[in-house]
Amino acid sequence: MATETEETREDGRLTRGRKTRASILDMAADLASVDGLEGLSIGRLAVATGMSKSGLFAHFGSKEELQVATYFHARERFLAEVILPPREFEPGRERVDALVAGWLRYMRTEVFKGGCFFSEVRTEFGSREDGPVRQVVVKGTLRWLELLARELDALPGDRDVEQMAFEIDALGTAANYRFQLLQDPAVFDQAAAAIAVRLDAATVY
């Protein structure tokens, strides 16, 4: 009985620890979507969360660990918001449409405070020297482009799916930067219209 209680207590501590970590990373992903991952420091995060620096160090040993953990946490949110819901459909046009609509909605509704987290960090790390954080950003970008190409490959007919993935990624990403900078949500309609033309042309072939 005593053992059970101890186990329950330990479970409680682990759950609380996980929850604290998740809420710190929520805040970190929001901050990074505005200022980038390089702008993220344990000092700034301490101010934003109201936690002590030493408390944060218990969760993340270094700035680099914090940056990588923030990226993976943001990816979980992206999976839940954008990638997984369209899987209720079979591969094909309906699923591609759901994916594109969900992706544009995710940017328009600012799931992350500064718009698309990934768009921010891809530009941020693009021209920087190689390192562990940049490698995570590169791998994540490739995964996204491959997923897009795979979904497009399920459309009927013969087409250059890498070219289409390039164009669709470009149009959505541009809508995000223009919305953030110029605040006009009409860019999402421009992106959706351009992507639909591309998909219609491909489906006809």
Add this chain to the structure above:
Amino acid sequence: MATETEETREDGRLTRGRKTRASILDMAADLASVDGLEGLSIGRLAVATGMSKSGLFAHFGSKEELQVATYFHARERFLAEVILPPREFEPGRERVDALVAGWLRYMRTEVFKGGCFFSEVRTEFGSREDGPVRQVVVKGTLRWLELLARELDALPGDRDVEQMAFEIDALGTAANYRFQLLQDPAVFDQAAAAIAVRLDAATVY
């Protein structure tokens, strides 16, 4: 005679001052194309140029002045490299083709060390609080999109030039981020092909 010599001396000083300022700003624009304008400080620029901080303060009174001066300096380089050369052609398809080709070449050849300076700072300032530097970035972005729309408006036929400008800007900007991140220059061919399809469709109407 004495006056003339003094004037000549003064001219010499002004010319030297301008040259020094221009070479500092060249360096600043390169640094900002990699790390953004917020990463630019008089301290970092002193290290990069080998000048003293006080020497730099004589040219730029504050970080904000340095950021704005760097933006305008980068714009001069962009004008000379991308905007002005196509003006040897009359408005129309040939001039649009020259503009697009020059723009993609400017990104591929890395006129700025970290690729397109403007793409970097547009993403950087997109979600930040308003301020003088952000306003300069917003105005510069609008000028670029308006210029693109104006050139497209000179093509024969009837079309939505804002939609086309959105798409062309999106495709080139995506090629830039993907080249910086993934180092594959094939993205410029993907962008050029997609833009040509768009222009051909418009010219046919």
